[in-house]
Every structure is written in structure tokens, then in C-alpha cells.
Amino acid sequence: MQNCHACNGELEQKAIVKGKCPRCGALLRKLSARTIDDTRLRDEDGESKPIELILDESEESIDLDATDTDQGGATIELGSFLDLEQYKRDHPSYGEL
Numbered sequence: 001m002q003n004c005h006a007c008n009g010e011l012e013q014k015a016i017v018k019g020k021c022p023r024c025g026a027l028l029r030k031l032s033a034r035t036i037d038d039t040r041l042r043d044e045d046g047e048s049k050p051i052e053l054i055l056d057e058s059e060e061s062i063d064l065d066a067t068d069t070d071q072g073g074a075t076i077e078l079g080s081f082l083d084l085e086q087y088k089r090d091h092p093s094y095g096e097l
Contacts, residue, residue: 005029 002011006026015021019028078084 002016003009004011004021004024004026005028007021007024009021009023011021011028016028020026021028
């Protein structure tokens with residue numbers, strides 16, 4: 001049996017069909033109809049196939065080269081494309097009104 005996500009009250013099939021909790025009036029969330037039992041994981045007879053996990057248990061180490069991630073880039077001067085004084089005149093802040 002399902003419970004309401006808002007009040008945690010038990011829901012009857014009638015309330016689920018209506019999509020509304022009879023106790024608190026919350027609209028009920030739709031649940032996905034999919035399950036983990038996927039049809040692609042079945043053999044020719046229709047039986048579920050077990051899922052095989054393949055783990056790499058080798059002791060081999062992978063050496064990675066460290067790279068410098070703190071490289072400086074070009075600095076952009078705001079004055080080269082923005083007139084700050086003109087911007088302040090066109091867009092005054094609340095304290096300057």
C-alpha cells in the first residue's frame with residue numbers, strides 16, 4: 001500500500017486513481033512503472049539472467065603526471081571596453097537615488 005508524501009497517511013486504490021489524498025488534499029505524485037527487472041536482462045527462455053560484475057583485481061599501478069592547474073591567464077582591463085563612470089550614471093544604485 002502506498003502512503004501520501006505530505007501526511008504519510010495510507011492511500012487506498014480509489015485515492016491513487018483520483019490522484020488526491022483524502023486526508024490532507026495533497027496532489028499525489030505519479031510513480032514510475034519501470035522496475036529493475038529489465039527485459040534486456042533475460043535469456044532466450046525468458047528467465048532473468050544474473051548480472052555479472054567484472055572487477056580488475058590486478059595490483060598494477062597507473063602513474064599519472066601531475067599538471068599545473070594554477071596557470072595565470074591574460075588579464076582583462078574593464079576600462080578597455082566599459083566606461084564605469086557612464087555606467088554608474090546610467091544605472092544608479094539604490095543608495096544613490
